[in-house]
Amino acid sequence: MTDKRTDISTLGEFGLIDRISSGFTLRNTSSLRGIGDDAAVIDAGEEVMLLSTDMLVEGIHFDLSYTPLQHLGYKAVAANVSDIAAMNGKPEQIIVAMAVSNRFSVEAIDALFEGIRAACDEYKVDLVGGDTTASPAGLVINVSVLGRTKKGNEVYRSGAKDNDVLCVSGDLGGAYIGLQILEREKEVFLANPNMQPELDKHEYAVGRQLRPKARMDIIYELADLGVKPTSMIDVSDGLASELMHISKNSKAGVRIFEDKIPIDQDAFNTAVEFNLDPFTCALNGGEDYELLFTIHQADVEKLKNHSDIQMIGYIHADPTQNVLITKNGNVVPLKAQGWVHF
Amino acid sequence: MTDKRTDISTLGEFGLIDRISSGFTLRNTSSLRGIGDDAAVIDAGEEVMLLSTDMLVEGIHFDLSYTPLQHLGYKAVAANVSDIAAMNGKPEQIIVAMAVSNRFSVEAIDALFEGIRAACDEYKVDLVGGDTTASPAGLVINVSVLGRTKKGNEVYRSGAKDNDVLCVSGDLGGAYIGLQILEREKEVFLANPNMQPELDKHEYAVGRQLRPKARMDIIYELADLGVKPTSMIDVSDGLASELMHISKNSKAGVRIFEDKIPIDQDAFNTAVEFNLDPFTCALNGGEDYELLFTIHQADVEKLKNHSDIQMIGYIHADPTQNVLITKNGNVVPLKAQGWVHF
Numbered sequence: 001m002t003d004k005r006t007d008i009s010t011l012g013e014f015g016l017i018d019r020i021s022s023g024f025t026l027r028n029t030s031s032l033r034g035i036g037d038d039a040a041v042i043d044a045g046e047e048v049m050l051l052s053t054d055m056l057v058e059g060i061h062f063d064l065s066y067t068p069l070q071h072l073g074y075k076a077v078a079a080n081v082s083d084i085a086a087m088n089g090k091p092e093q094i095i096v097a098m099a100v101s102n103r104f105s106v107e108a109i110d111a112l113f114e115g116i117r118a119a120c121d122e123y124k125v126d127l128v129g130g131d132t133t134a135s136p137a138g139l140v141i142n143v144s145v146l147g148r149t150k151k152g153n154e155v156y157r158s159g160a161k162d163n164d165v166l167c168v169s170g171d172l173g174g175a176y177i178g179l180q181i182l183e184r185e186k187e188v189f190l191a192n193p194n195m196q197p198e199l200d201k202h203e204y205a206v207g208r209q210l211r212p213k214a215r216m217d218i219i220y221e222l223a224d225l226g227v228k229p230t231s232m233i234d235v236s237d238g239l240a241s242e243l244m245h246i247s248k249n250s251k252a253g254v255r256i257f258e259d260k261i262p263i264d265q266d267a268f269n270t271a272v273e274f275n276l277d278p279f280t281c282a283l284n285g286g287e288d289y290e291l292l293f294t295i296h297q298a299d300v301e302k303l304k305n306h307s308d309i310q311m312i313g314y315i316h317a318d319p320t321q322n323v324l325i326t327k328n329g330n331v332v333p334l335k336a337q338g339w340v341h342f
Numbered sequence: 343m344t345d346k347r348t349d350i351s352t353l354g355e356f357g358l359i360d361r362i363s364s365g366f367t368l369r370n371t372s373s374l375r376g377i378g379d380d381a382a383v384i385d386a387g388e389e390v391m392l393l394s395t396d397m398l399v400e401g402i403h404f405d406l407s408y409t410p411l412q413h414l415g416y417k418a419v420a421a422n423v424s425d426i427a428a429m430n431g432k433p434e435q436i437i438v439a440m441a442v443s444n445r446f447s448v449e450a451i452d453a454l455f456e457g458i459r460a461a462c463d464e465y466k467v468d469l470v471g472g473d474t475t476a477s478p479a480g481l482v483i484n485v486s487v488l489g490r491t492k493k494g495n496e497v498y499r500s501g502a503k504d505n506d507v508l509c510v511s512g513d514l515g516g517a518y519i520g521l522q523i524l525e526r527e528k529e530v531f532l533a534n535p536n537m538q539p540e541l542d543k544h545e546y547a548v549g550r551q552l553r554p555k556a557r558m559d560i561i562y563e564l565a566d567l568g569v570k571p572t573s574m575i576d577v578s579d580g581l582a583s584e585l586m587h588i589s590k591n592s593k594a595g596v597r598i599f600e601d602k603i604p605i606d607q608d609a610f611n612t613a614v615e616f617n618l619d620p621f622t623c624a625l626n627g628g629e630d631y632e633l634l635f636t637i638h639q640a641d642v643e644k645l646k647n648h649s650d651i652q653m654i655g656y657i658h659a660d661p662t663q664n665v666l667i668t669k670n671g672n673v674v675p676l677k678a679q680g681w682v683h684f
Binding site for chain 2: 005009016017019021034044046055057058061096100102105109110113117120124131134137140146148
């Protein structure tokens with residue numbers, strides 16, 4: 001008997017998810033949508049329930065040498081809330097499972113849950129359960145979220161149609177730039193512990209990395225304006241990767257304009273200072289937790305003066321043509337780099 | 343500034359949960375029940391949704407030197423399904439988050455999900471989403487489950503009343519005894535790798551540890567018999583610990599009879615062979631995933647000839663008197679040892 005051994009890295013995260021999900025089918029009529037969107041969609045009479053989960057692992061997703069536990073707790077919730085926002089739903093409950101090594105004190109757990117509570121307050125979510133266990137080393141925190149919306153009001157990645165306009169909330173790249181700053185300062189500190197970290201002047205980008213907000217405000221505003229996006233996804237793996245998801249699921253192509261990509265001016269300057277291309281950070285950095293969505297042409301008027309929503313391009317019929325138009329007018333194929341954990 | 347540092351071990355798992363939950367209140371009217379039962383209860387019109395989560399950590403909950411990954415996947419689902427059973431609900435969806443180190447191959451992940459699929463098939467549950475990530479070391483698997491039942495049909499830990507009869511499904515202690523066998527065989531193997539493991543004659547107990555079943559069959563049978571338990575909990579931390587939860591939540595006392603505690607004969611013999619007291623294993627071992635529940639006196643007739651349900655005692659008014667009557671007629675206070683991870 002020979003045991004075949006294939007490295008997970010040969011598949012990557014999305015390949016692994018495809019492989020896993022191919023072995024499963026949906027059997028319950030209540031399972032309206034399974035794997036493949038920001039959240040699963042479950043039938044609940046006149047409403048649908050939205051269910052999603054997110055695991056954060058020490059040493060992979062966060063480094064406690066520069067991540068305050070309060071911020072980590074807040075971020076763990078915000079990342080899940082963002083998944084519900086991306087389905088056009090309202091988050092209502094979370095459950096939190098965590099594994100902690102004996103390196104962590106009760107006070108450390110208090111700090112973590114202080115952040116979780118701050119996020120629960122901000123997003124009006126209830127902590128309704130969980131699981132706490134020991135860990136041989138490090139901290140793992142898993143948040144699952146339950147949201148809801150009226151049946152038919154949910155928005156999928158698959159609804160974008162020819163001529164729809166691509167919109168993005170807020171600005172992009174900041175979280176990735178913030179991460180680079182934190183990593184750089186950590187190295188400086190390790191080399192010379194007497195150096196004071198220079199985080200103040202990079203406050204915006206660092207904040208985007210450590211304590212990102214979920215854009216529920218945008219969901220409420222769109223509802224107020226009477227705009228239902230035709231497709232939506234949250235920007236957790238980078239704009240390019242999310243655009244490719246919209247393209248693949250909607251069986252349509254995307255065309256975006258480099259000069260329309262929103263980047264915060266401070267974050268832009270910081271990126272340049274660190275020899276990073278701000279547009280690459282925006283396209284391929286992750287964890288911005290902004291919303292990428294498409295709207296009907298007819299809704300453009302309602303959003304065109306919105307200060308926090310930028311129209312960055314449009315949808316066209318050919319799903320094989322996903323391109324970026326550079327400032328010089330060059331047409332560059334989009335590549336979904338996304339996050340590579342494995 | 344002095345940083346106080348309190349060891350988590352000074353609180354224990356339940357103390358930690360109490361501390362965490364004291365900082366949270368429920369604000370959404372849809373949150374019918376939060377922390378403190380086998381699952382959270384969420385309003386969904388004519389039904390309630392039941393939400394629970396369970397994290398399994400390598401080196402804490404399982405040892406891959408003797409745990410086949412298929413069984414681990416199955417058990418991770420079964421443990422969650424058991425939580426829904428304990429609420430008198432029907433599980434319908436799960437989401438699975440996992441962190442895996444590069445020690446694991448694609449084939450290993452396939453094996454894990456083979457077990458998850460087997461459990462999904464058995465319990466008619468859909469895998470509807472998840473999260474996959476890298477881990478610096480080891481495997482962490484977190485399953486969250488969504489179940490449902492008609493509103494009012496859910497059963498809490500808090501409903502036991504004076505004179506209700508305490509029932510338990512199946513038999514107890516087997517999973518703990520199985521764990522002792524596996525640990526013993528591992529030591530023998532490490533001391534002499536040429537030794538063949540002697541697991542065959544302990545098949546029952548080993549199976550209870552590696553691949554426990556969730557007792558959905560009991561839930562369906564109780565419904566068929568027209569019996570709605572007045573309170574219920576699953577036996578994941580040991581009978582004594584679960585009895586104390588029923589007592590605390592129902593504000594009533596429990597009185598059980600040692601000679602009524604169901605123990606499988608093979609598991610009993612194995613325990614004796616290993617110098618373990620089978621009754622201690624049943625009272626304080628964990629992971630049996632049987633159901634402990636109380637019924638009205640009026641329902642005793644319907645269950646008294648059920649081959650897989652044992653009546654082990656009854657509820658009385660005084661919540662401070664939780665006792666075991668030994669075979670010799672001695673009255674011994676129950677102690678909830680439960681699992682001590684920290």
